[in-house]
Amino acid sequence: MENKHLISITDYSKEEIFRILDLATDFEKNPNQNLLDNKVIATLFFEPSTRTRLSFESAISRLGGKFIGFTDSSSSSVSKGESLKDTIMTVANYSDMIVMRHPIEGSARWASEVSRVPIVNAGDGANQHPTQTLLDLYSIRKTQGTLDNLNVYFVGDLKYGRTVHSLLQAMSMFNTTFNFISPEELKIPDEYKLFLDKKGLKYYEHRDFSDIISHADIIYMTRIQRERFSDPMEYEKTKNSYVLKNDMLENTKPNMKVLHPLPRVKEIHTNVDENKKAYYFTQALNGVYTRQAIITHILGLKK
Amino acid sequence: MEMNDKKLQVSAIKNGTVIDHIPANSLFKVINILGLDKIETQMTVGSNFESKKLGLKAIIKITDVFFIDDDINKIALVAPEAKLNIIKDYKVVEKKVVEVPDNIKGIAKCGNPKCITNHEGIVPKFTVVNKKKVAIKCHYCEKITDSEHMKIF
Numbered sequence: 001m002e003n004k005h006l007i008s009i010t011d012y013s014k015e016e017i018f019r020i021l022d023l024a025t026d027f028e029k030n031p032n033q034n035l036l037d038n039k040v041i042a043t044l045f046f047e048p049s050t051r052t053r054l055s056f057e058s059a060i061s062r063l064g065g066k067f068i069g070f071t072d073s074s075s076s077s078v079s080k081g082e083s084l085k086d087t088i089m090t091v092a093n094y095s096d097m098i099v100m101r102h103p104i105e106g107s108a109r110w111a112s113e114v115s116r117v118p119i120v121n122a123g124d125g126a127n128q129h130p131t132q133t134l135l136d137l138y139s140i141r142k143t144q145g146t147l148d149n150l151n152v153y154f155v156g157d158l159k160y161g162r163t164v165h166s167l168l169q170a171m172s173m174f175n176t177t178f179n180f181i182s183p184e185e186l187k188i189p190d191e192y193k194l195f196l197d198k199k200g201l202k203y204y205e206h207r208d209f210s211d212i213i214s215h216a217d218i219i220y221m222t223r224i225q226r227e228r229f230s231d232p233m234e235y236e237k238t239k240n241s242y243v244l245k246n247d248m249l250e251n252t253k254p255n256m257k258v259l260h261p262l263p264r265v266k267e268i269h270t271n272v273d274e275n276k277k278a279y280y281f282t283q284a285l286n287g288v289y290t291r292q293a294i295i296t297h298i299l300g301l302k303k
Numbered sequence: 304m305e306m307n308d309k310k311l312q313v314s315a316i317k318n319g320t321v322i323d324h325i326p327a328n329s330l331f332k333v334i335n336i337l338g339l340d341k342i343e344t345q346m347t348v349g350s351n352f353e354s355k356k357l358g359l360k361a362i363i364k365i366t367d368v369f370f371i372d373d374d375i376n377k378i379a380l381v382a383p384e385a386k387l388n389i390i391k392d393y394k395v396v397e398k399k400v401v402e403v404p405d406n407i408k409g410i411a412k413c414g415n416p417k418c419i420t421n422h423e424g425i426v427p428k429f430t431v432v433n434k435k436k437v438a439i440k441c442h443y444c445e446k447i448t449d450s451e452h453m454k455i456f
Binding site: 008010083084085103104105106107109110124125126127128191 | 418423442
């Protein structure tokens with residue numbers, strides 16, 4: 001059965017994921033299509049996320065739709081103490097679909113149970129960010145020609161990084177070999193290792209960010225944030241150990257691409273940007289096509 | 304003989320249910336889950352008995368009360384080893400063991416303080432992901448709560 005909402009990447013089958021990626025390919029060839037004519041999409045950002053919001057609003061605009069909403073909760077009735085349920089039930093009356101970002105985990109699932117219009121989760125706390133996962137999958141398939149049997153390296157904050165967890169869950173459908181490079185304090189949680197064990201997939205953990213990346217098809221970089229460390233000394237020691245520099249890419253495979261969900265701070269040196277293997281800005285562009293695909297797929301506007 | 308007179312007798316019940324092998328520290332959770340604080344028939348509760356399996360165990364004897372399986376299975380989250388004896392006319396007519404259900408609704412709280420169920424009045428729902436060492440996955444925030452961190456309403 002096809003989904004009415006997009007809440008968690010784990011709700012989507014391989015077939016439905018492929019359907020969205022194929023639609024995104026179509027939008028990349030032909031981005032301006034008037035499919036959302038006379039449609040209103042609400043973009044409710046209960047916490048700010050400029051990049052995700054602009055990407056959605058760009059996608060809606062390219063489809064000829066209109067959008068309404070707020071960019072952080074201080075400018076909405078939420079600041080008066082309105083419950084999420086009331087906000088969603090009200091806004092569902094004003095729109096054909098709700099795109100929402102919320103700091104509380106599970107908020108999107110809850111919204112989908114009270115809303116009469118489709119909900120697209122644009123991030124619920126540390127839980128899920130499925131449109132990011134789909135654009136990551138799109139970027140991987142586009143650059144590698146396939147999603148099957150790839151060697152994917154995740155680098156940085158693997159403990160709190162929800163983009164890592166969701167992408168790991170999605171890639172586990174494609175016989176991926178995983179490599180996890182992180183400081184001890186931010187290593188991949190046991191529940192994900194157990195998940196991979198159950199699926200019989202290979203994974204390796206590393207503390208050093210070294211020439212082991214020569215086997216990678218994809219290097220997925222993430223930001224290491226100061227506030228994640230209980231010990232600030234530990235942060236100072238580790239912050240420079242997980243930085244990707246241009247010379248490190250010398251012995252990597254020719255098909256290899258560097259991805260990053262952005263915003264980047266210092267974990268990818270700017271001298272990587274000119275390298276052909278740097279893909280993170282194109283990845284962000286792919287986000288617009290992927291979100292066009294998600295919106296039109298859920299609203300059933302594409303045959 | 305005098306000594307015997309002063310001995311506390313936990314008497315057998317004529318009709319009702321005996322719940323045995325409750326971990327002593329789960330006793331009050333079991334009482335809560337089954338709503339035993341609200342029943343009006345005779346009930347005997349004993350706790351901190353020595354048990355080879357559990358360390359310290361508790362036992363509850365309730366007169367004239369019988370439970371349906373769905374209710375009984377709810378206590379599996381806190382007392383997975385519990386055994387029930389159904390008593391009719393002083394005789395055990397049936398023995399039951401609890402079974403951890405596949406899904407639970409409204410019994411436990413999600414252990415994640417950032418979960419929506421802990422912020423708005425929502426009945427929490429879970430999938431049981433481990434039945435031996437009970438662990439439940441929140442339907443909303445997708446986080447796993449293990450039995451150690453489980454809070455019962």
